[in-house]
Amino acid sequence: MDRKSGSGDLGTPSPSRRRLSPISRRILAVNVFALAVLVVGLLYVGQYRQELIESEIAALTTQAEMFAAALGEAAVGPENSENQQLLPDIAGQIVRRLAVTTHTSARLVALDGRVLTDSGIRTGPGGRVQIEDLPPPNEAPGGFMRKALEMYDRVLGNFLNADFRPPASGGGQRASYPEIRQALAGENGSAVSRDAGGNIIVAVAVPVQRYKKVLGALNLVKDTRFIEEAVYQVRLDILKMFGIALLITVALSVYLAGTIARPLRRLALAADHVRRGLSRQYTIPDLGRRRDEIGELCGALKDMTEAMWQRMDAIEGFAADVAHEIKNPLTSLKSAVETARRLDDPDQQRKLMVIIQDDIDRLDRLISDISNASRIDAELSRAEMTPVDIRGVLHTLVQIHRASDTAGHISLGLNLPAEKPLVVDGIEDRIVQVLRNLISNAISFSPQSGRIQLSGGHGDGYVEITVEDEGPGLPAGVELSIFERFYRERPEGEKFGSHSGLGLSISKQIVAAHGGTIRAENRTDDEGKVLGARFIVRFPEAQ
Numbered sequence: 001m002d003r004k005s006g007s008g009d010l011g012t013p014s015p016s017r018r019r020l021s022p023i024s025r026r027i028l029a030v031n032v033f034a035l036a037v038l039v040v041g042l043l044y045v046g047q048y049r050q051e052l053i054e055s056e057i058a059a060l061t062t063q064a065e066m067f068a069a070a071l072g073e074a075a076v077g078p079e080n081s082e083n084q085q086l087l088p089d090i091a092g093q094i095v096r097r098l099a100v101t102t103h104t105s106a107r108l109v110a111l112d113g114r115v116l117t118d119s120g121i122r123t124g125p126g127g128r129v130q131i132e133d134l135p136p137p138n139e140a141p142g143g144f145m146r147k148a149l150e151m152y153d154r155v156l157g158n159f160l161n162a163d164f165r166p167p168a169s170g171g172g173q174r175a176s177y178p179e180i181r182q183a184l185a186g187e188n189g190s191a192v193s194r195d196a197g198g199n200i201i202v203a204v205a206v207p208v209q210r211y212k213k214v215l216g217a218l219n220l221v222k223d224t225r226f227i228e229e230a231v232y233q234v235r236l237d238i239l240k241m242f243g244i245a246l247l248i249t250v251a252l253s254v255y256l257a258g259t260i261a262r263p264l265r266r267l268a269l270a271a272d273h274v275r276r277g278l279s280r281q282y283t284i285p286d287l288g289r290r291r292d293e294i295g296e297l298c299g300a301l302k303d304m305t306e307a308m309w310q311r312m313d314a315i316e317g318f319a320a321d322v323a324h325e326i327k328n329p330l331t332s333l334k335s336a337v338e339t340a341r342r343l344d345d346p347d348q349q350r351k352l353m354v355i356i357q358d359d360i361d362r363l364d365r366l367i368s369d370i371s372n373a374s375r376i377d378a379e380l381s382r383a384e385m386t387p388v389d390i391r392g393v394l395h396t397l398v399q400i401h402r403a404s405d406t407a408g409h410i411s412l413g414l415n416l417p418a419e420k421p422l423v424v425d426g427i428e429d430r431i432v433q434v435l436r437n438l439i440s441n442a443i444s445f446s447p448q449s450g451r452i453q454l455s456g457g458h459g460d461g462y463v464e465i466t467v468e469d470e471g472p473g474l475p476a477g478v479e480l481s482i483f484e485r486f487y488r489e490r491p492e493g494e495k496f497g498s499h500s501g502l503g504l505s506i507s508k509q510i511v512a513a514h515g516g517t518i519r520a521e522n523r524t525d526d527e528g529k530v531l532g533a534r535f536i537v538r539f540p541e542a543q
Helices: 022-043 046-074 088-102 144-160 178-184 225-276 293-342 346-382 390-404 428-445 503-513
Strands: 105-110 115-118 121-124 127-130 189-194 200-210 213-223 386-389 411-415 423-426 451-459 462-468 517-524 530-540
Touching (some): 022 225, 046 189, 046 200, 046 213, 088 105, 088 213, 178 189, 225 293, 293 346, 386 390, 390 411, 390 451, 390 462, 423 428, 428 451, 428 530
Parallel strands (some): 411 451
Antiparallel strands (some): 105 115, 105 213, 200 213, 386 423, 451 462, 462 530, 517 530
16 A cells, blocks of 8 residues: 555545535525526516516507597487498598597497497508507517517426417408407407517407497407506516625535535545545544534544554554463473473473473463454344343352352352342343352452352443452452453462453453443451452443
C-alpha cells in the first residue's frame, strides 16, 4: 500500500468533490418540482377569466336589451298595422350609432334569418366595405412570454376539453348561430368564441319586440381584448413571484443540501483516509456541535475509530505479552534439553525430564488460555444475549463444589435475597466462566478448612455478585493491576507455572462486554486487619 496516497488536506475539496452531490441534486429537484407544480396550477386562471367573461356578457346583454327596446320603438312600421316589421334604413342608422357609442359590433337579423344591417359593413359608391377595428398602436404584437402562455392555453385547453366555437362569419350571410336562433325564439342568448388572432369574442343576442311580438334579433359582438390583457397581467405577476420564489428555493435548497451533503462527504473522505492510512494522523472531523443526526453520526464514527485504535493497541500489546510469556518456558525447555544431552547420570536426567514435562504442561496451559482469550471477543460479538437467572447459576455452582470437594477442605456458602429474582441479559456460559474463575481464585488463596462466601443482591439497576475468601488478601496497590494480562500473585508454596495469569483478565473482558464492572478489595475488621479478599461483579439488571 502506498502510504502517500492517503495524504492530503481533508479540508481542501478535490475537483470531483466540487460538483453538486446526488443528495444536493435530489433536494433541489424535489423543491423546484413542488414549486413548479404549484405555479403551473396557478397559471391556469380559468375561473378568473370565466368570471370576467360572465361579467362582460351580463353588461353586453343589458346594452343589447336597451338597443332592442329603442329599435322596437323607433324602427318598426307601418304604424298601427298587423304586419309590422323592422325598417332596415332607420334600424341601420340606429344600430350603427349605438355600435359606435358602445364600441361593439351590432347586427340586426330578421325573423327569416336575413341580416338586415351590420355595423361592420358600410355601403357606398364603391360597393360594400367591411370595417375592422385595429389594435392600439402601442400594443405589443406578442413576444416569447405571450406565445408561451398561448401554447400553454392550447395544451391545457385540449386537456380540459375547453369548448370555443370558431370566429363569427361576416355580414350578408344568413345568421345561424345558436344565440341568434334563441333570440328569434323570444329568449336572450349568448356565446363565447375566439377570433383568428386568439382573442375572446363575446356575443349576445336579444329579441327585438313590439307589443310582445318578436320582429327580429339584435346581435352584439364585442372583442374583449382587455380580458386577455388582464389575465396576461395576472399571469405575469404570478411568473414574477415564481421567479423570486424560485431563486429563494434554489438558494435554500443549496444551503440545506450543503449542510447535509458536505459534512457527509467530509466524513466519508475522512473514513476512507482512516481505512487506507497506516497511522493515526487521520482523524474524523469534529461535527458534534451540530446537535443533529449528522453530529450524532460524527460522534459515533469518532467513537468507533477510537475503539478500533484501542483494539489494535490491545492486539499489539497482547501479541507482545504472548511472545514474552511463551519465550520463558521455551527458554527453560531449551536449556533443560541441552543440559540433558550432556549428562550421563540417570537421576539427573530424570530430574531434567520432570522440568521438561512441567514446561510442556505450562506451554500447553498457556496456549489454551491464550486461545480462549483471543476467541472471547469474536464469540461475544456473535452470541445473542438472553435472560440469565443468577440465582440458579449460583445454586448450581455451590452444588457442584460440594459434590466435587469430598474432603471438605473448603466450604462454600451462599447468601441470596429471599423471593427476589436476580436476572441479567447475557451469555450464560461466559457468566458462569467468570464466577468459576473467581471461585477458583478464592479457593487457591484460602487456607485449609477455609470458607468462601457467595452473595447476590440488587443495587442501582444492577445485579451485584460478591465472592469473599479468608485468604491473605491483596497486596497494597494491586487492586487494578491484578486484572491485567499475565499478572501473577500466587500463594506461597504453589507450584510455579500452574496458572497462566489470564483468568482475571478474561473475567474482566467478559464482564465489560456485558456492560458490567468488576473490582477487588480487601476485607478488614474494625481495627483494619485484613480478613481476606473480596471480588465484586455487577451486571446490568434485565429490563
